Amino acid sequence: MTNIAIIGTGSISTAHIEAYLAMHETCKIVALADIYPKKAESIVRKYNLEARVVANYQELLNDSTIDAVSICSPPYTHAPIAIDFIKAGKHVLVEKPMASSLKECDEMIKASIESQKLLSVVAQNRFLTPIMRLKHVLDQNLIGKVAHAQVDSFWWRGHSYYDLWWRGTWEKEGGGCTLNHAVHHIDMLQWMLGLPTDIFAATTNALHDNAEVEDLSVAVLRYGNGSLAQVTSSVVHHGEEQQLIFQGEKARISVPWKVAAQVSKENGFPQEKNNVDLENRIQKVFNQYPELRFEGHTGQVNNFLKAINDGEQLLIDGTEGRKTLELITAIYKSANLGVNVKLPLLTDDPFYTREGMLANVKHFYEKQGSIENFSDDTITVGGNYE
Ligand SMILES: NC(=O)c1ccc[n+]([C@@H]2O[C@H](COP(=O)([O-])OP(=O)(O)OC[C@H]3O[C@@H](n4cnc5c(N)ncnc54)[C@H](O)[C@@H]3O)[C@@H](O)[C@H]2O)c1
Numbered sequence: 001m002t003n004i005a006i007i008g009t010g011s012i013s014t015a016h017i018e019a020y021l022a023m024h025e026t027c028k029i030v031a032l033a034d035i036y037p038k039k040a041e042s043i044v045r046k047y048n049l050e051a052r053v054v055a056n057y058q059e060l061l062n063d064s065t066i067d068a069v070s071i072c073s074p075p076y077t078h079a080p081i082a083i084d085f086i087k088a089g090k091h092v093l094v095e096k097p098m099a100s101s102l103k104e105c106d107e108m109i110k111a112s113i114e115s116q117k118l119l120s121v122v123a124q125n126r127f128l129t130p131i132m133r134l135k136h137v138l139d140q141n142l143i144g145k146v147a148h149a150q151v152d153s154f155w156w157r158g159h160s161y162y163d164l165w166w167r168g169t170w171e172k173e174g175g176g177c178t179l180n181h182a183v184h185h186i187d188m189l190q191w192m193l194g195l196p197t198d199i200f201a202a203t204t205n206a207l208h209d210n211a212e213v214e215d216l217s218v219a220v221l222r223y224g225n226g227s228l229a230q231v232t233s234s235v236v237h238h239g240e241e242q243q244l245i246f247q248g249e250k251a252r253i254s255v256p257w258k259v260a261a262q263v264s265k266e267n268g269f270p271q272e273k274n275n276v277d278l279e280n281r282i283q284k285v286f287n288q289y290p291e292l293r294f295e296g297h298t299g300q301v302n303n304f305l306k307a308i309n310d311g312e313q314l315l316i317d318g319t320e321g322r323k324t325l326e327l328i329t330a331i332y333k334s335a336n337l338g339v340n341v342k343l344p345l346l347t348d349d350p351f352y353t354r355e356g357m358l359a360n361v362k363h364f365y366e367k368q369g370s371i372e373n374f375s376d377d378t379i380t381v382g383g384n385y386e
Contacts, residue, residue, distance in 0.1 A: 035055060093300070153232060
């Protein structure tokens with residue numbers, strides 16, 4: 001039995017709690033921490049948990065009954081809390097974004113190696129059947145060289161979204177929609193296509209004048225083989241039509257799922273009829289990949305518990321989480337300095353540290369007013385890509 005503590009009991013914590021409860025044969029939630037302990041107490045009541053509640057997570061560090069923790073607190077707390085628990089001998093599953101800087105990521109990874117404790121970063125969308133199938137098709141190399149990837153990380157959030165005390169600030173949220181919303185799609189992109197060599201980006205804040213951070217960004221990524229990707233990160237898109245499209249030499253594939261394979265006439269124009277044989281072959285490979293038994297956070301928690309108990313490989317460990325943060329940091333560097341950014345970002349780069357980021361990023365607006373808690377903290381977590 002793996003004993004779990006939940007740190008931060010706001011909106012996303014229920015996804016973790018429900019995932020652990022679905023795995024009740026192998027784990028038990030034994031403690032919750034929140035700086036507003038009343039929130040943790042109401043979670044205990046809601047889920048009928050037998051768990052202790054504390055206001056300061058540090059009270060749990062020396063609790064030898066705890067084996068692992070889920071960190072569901074705001075971004076600026078992720079690195080210090082994760083490092084404290086790893087050093088105290090607990091496995092850590094930390095919500096996205098992994099941390100507020102690459103330096104913090106490196107310190108988390110170092111602590112995990114030294115303590116030999118697992119570190120996993122939430123990217124629950126990888127654990128969705130259509131996403132796994134898309135990745136499977138890409139891995140079979142059926143579409144040929146990928147020339148272009150289009151990533152539409154389209155979300156919509158009303159003005160009041162950024163009124164919550166920690167949101168909309170560089171210091172506490174760590175960034176805007178590129179970091180906190182598009183992180184999901186940027187993670188999938190880097191998982192499927194690897195890291196680019198160059199990035200050029202622009203950010204703006206079009207509709208949220210209560211936030212320091214961007215609510216819209218557009219980035220162009222260049223890969224070593226000459227391919228390009230474009231990533232749009234947004235919380236101003238009504239309808240939240242999120243998609244990833246890969247245009248290969250022989251076919252295009254995407255989530256939501258669609259396959260098309262055009263063929264050339266003698267003069268280079270497309271034939272009227274597509275390559276139906278190839279389309280069918282790709283469709284078959286897509287369908288062959290089995291439906292996942294556990295999806296989203298439940299899928300990731302299942303992977304985390306199996307890694308702890310059976311030595312299963314973590315799909316998203318610290319190194320994977322860091323890659324996504326490196327890409328996002330490069331987008332911020334490019335947009336704020338107006339330069340083409342080459343990867344990797346080195347340790348002497350001003351954007352490597354949290355302090356360097358804070359000194360170099362533009363405040364679109366100053367945050368005025370902030371509320372402690374919304375009365376309704378239920379949330380949605382994006383597309384299902386069906
Ligand atoms: N994976 C996803 O799809 C997804 C969705 C939403 C949020 N998130 C991430 O989850 C994290 C939390 O977001 P949320 O929307 O649940 O925010 P929230 O504000 O609703 O919840 C955060 C909770 O952490 C508590 N907290 C703050 N500082 C703390 C500390 N030092 N120790 C213990 N508790 C502390 C707050 O009181 C609050 O109850 C963020 O990193 C966010 O980016 C992930």
